[in-house]
Amino acid sequence: MLTKLYIKNFTIIDTLDIDFSSGFSVITGETGAGKSIIIGAIGLLLGQRADSKVIKDGTEKCIIEAHFDLSKYSMKSYFDDNNIDYEDSDCIIRRELSTNGKSRSFINDTPAPLSVLKSIGEKLIDVHSQHQNLLLQHDDFQLEVVDIIAGDSKDLDEYSDIYTKYKDAKKEVQRIKESIQNKKENKDFLRFQFEELNKANLVEGEQEQLEQTSSTMNHAEEIKNSLFNTDTSLSDEGNGIIQKLRYSAAQLHNIEDVYPEVKELAQRIDDSYIELKDIADEISTRCVNIDFDPKELDEITSKLDTIYSLQQKHHCTTVKELIDLRESINQQLQDIENGDDILLDIQNKANMLEQKCIEKAKYLSAERRKSSKIIEKDVLKRLQTLGLPKVRFEIEFQHCDLCNNGNDKVSFMFSANPGTQLQQVSQVASGGEIARLMLSLKAMISGAVKLPTIIFDEIDTGVSGSIAEKMARIMQEMANNDRQVISITHLPQIAAMGTTHYKVYKEQTSTGTKSNMKKLSADERIKEIAQMLSGSTLTKAALQNAKELLNQI
Known part of the structure; x- marks a missing residue:
């Protein structure tokens, strides 16, 4: 408190x-x-x-x-x-x-x-x-009163959880339907894109290799001349570097017994000779292998043109991105083929959840109808005590579509006078009658909710x-x-x-x-109530009346 x-x-x-x-x-x-x-x-x-x-x-x-x-x-x-x-x-x-x-x-x-x-x-x-x-004008409030007295909060939470899943499943069904429809409309275009990409026989990393091969073939003559000249300068029988190194090494070896200081130098020249001889052999081999094949160059150029065209068309920068796009389009085509099966699965799930909602809502409705009889009896008793002896009060139920609190629409029906038809309380009850009805409901609710x-x-x-x-x-x-x-x-x-x-x-x-x-205080209270009775001017009658009211406690 x-x-x-x-x-x-x-x-x-x-x-x-x-x-x-x-x-x-x-x-x-x-x-x-x-x-x-x-x-x-x-x-x-x-x-x-x-x-x-x-x-x-x-x-x-x-x-x-x-x-x-x-x-x-x-x-x-x-x-x-x-x-x-x-x-x-x-x-x-x-x-x-x-x-x-x-x-x-x-x-x-x-x-x-x-x-x-x-x-x-x-x-x-x-x-x-x-x-x-x-609040009496709102159906949600009237239903909330019934639920409080029914004590069905746990069941209502369980229903709400199932209903949320059901709504999500329905949204997913609609999304998949729209997606399938859109994809079917684009199926021919997607098929064309896939076949174009698939026909290109793309291999990750091949672009760089093709570009290097193309560059080499376009400069084949220049490369071959440079390799030949290098090979000649290294391996020429009479004036090549390798022959001169071999001669120099032999000269030092001839004197290493009498002049040991050159032994290490001779060995270093030997090492250089071996390394240069290996280089010369590789250059000679490359010189022989360099060849210009116009047909192969045309094929490489054509493949590169295809790659460049696809990259520009699909706003990609690498072959890998094109391959990923091809796989994505292929998956979309498979989804179109399998779309009806996927839709059927999620539709079955939605139907199952809907059935669970219907069953839970049916149970909630039964509990609410039971509690409505208790509410009617309690409210009528209180309203009669509050000066409405001929009052009639009933809770009317209507079935509605599934929503977040079930499938019940509740209306509080009211009539204060005999012979008058029951109507919704917000349409026929006066201000004083509504005040008495709300107090009756609050008194009843307070017993169920420990505020x-x-x-x-x-x-x-x-x-x-x-x-x-x-x-x-x-x-x-x-x-x-x-x-x-x-x-x-x-x-x-x-x-x-x-x-x-x-x-x-x-x-x-x-x-x-x-x-x-x-x-x-007690005296102040008497004066305050007396003023409420008579106004600012206190009279003996008002004071006496105030005392009498207080004695009724």
Whole structure:
């Protein structure tokens, strides 16, 4: 439950630091005193979008902090799932807004993303304001109420998981259909491209080899002349380098016995002779092998022209890229041939998932119809207590196409008077009747969902007198079930039923108008309720009436 609320520099609130009690509490105050401001501050703690305009003029930052006692609620898993330290006796949620537009959120002094703040905040407080009555106009909300009472969240999650897979499979079926159609339209063109590439008999690395061979053949005469001249200078019988080296080595060997210092030099010349002789032999062989074959050159030139043409046509730079393209086109052609089989497989998968969805949706529908009878009985009982003795309320089911929550469309059908036809609640219920219906639903839901704190923001709009008192008793009943209920009200009948009474008020100071809030004493409470009864002028009758209302608790 909410144990403490601290607000600083928020709109016209300078500093608010107030403790809250368990059970049923009420908050009153004149119109414009700042009750909605406090709700707005709590909304920011629940992850609502922030605007730096809410920061009090003349200040740099506003702070909103709430303390909760969660010792009676099993909520540790929510904190563990988000790696947040858990303090059951004093859980602290804080949000800070700066004039530079920055917003920071903390849970138990640990920085937390706004999404986490919102997720955990929704588990701590439920704020029901007047505009939430409009939810009754939405089918999704009505179905959500049925699901809460049915307690089918696990089955609904399982269905949602299957349905997501089913939708993905349907999208894949459509994608494959479109892909097959597009490829079939391009089949002849793809076949032509493949045959053109395949006919080229491409081999990875051959381009470089062909280019080198072509260059060699185009310069064959020049190469042969250079090789012949080199061979002559090395191996000429009379004047070749090799013969001269051999002669020089022999001269040194002749004197190495008498002049040992030349022995090493003679050996080095021998080594050079052997190396040059080997080089000369290889050059001689290459000279013989160099030949110009015009037919072979034409074939090489033709193959290179084919490669260059394909590279330009397909925007490739290497033969490997052309080979990869050929294989890719071949795979596309195979996919076209096998496309119908692939489509059949994924279609069968989609059909299987659809059948699972239908079966799960059928089970959900059966559980919902069971719970709808419980809801009808509970709501009718509460509405009759709230001054609608002839009311009729039924939950109508319609079958619809599979969607993310099954195949049920739910409508709350309502009639407040005998003889009138049941119609959708949003079309026939008055503001006061909708307020009573929403309170009945909230009371029922609160028993199924263990929310620590529920705040009703003027849910009593459109009702008065004894009906207001009965609404207050329902809120009391909710608060007696380990739940904190806070009602912001303008009705004295509801204000008198609260265990604790708070007042929001404005005061004029030297720095401007400020909004504040305080817990009322017994005497202050009598005066506050009396003013709600009679206005600003307190009368003895109003005071006596206030005392009588308080004695009804």
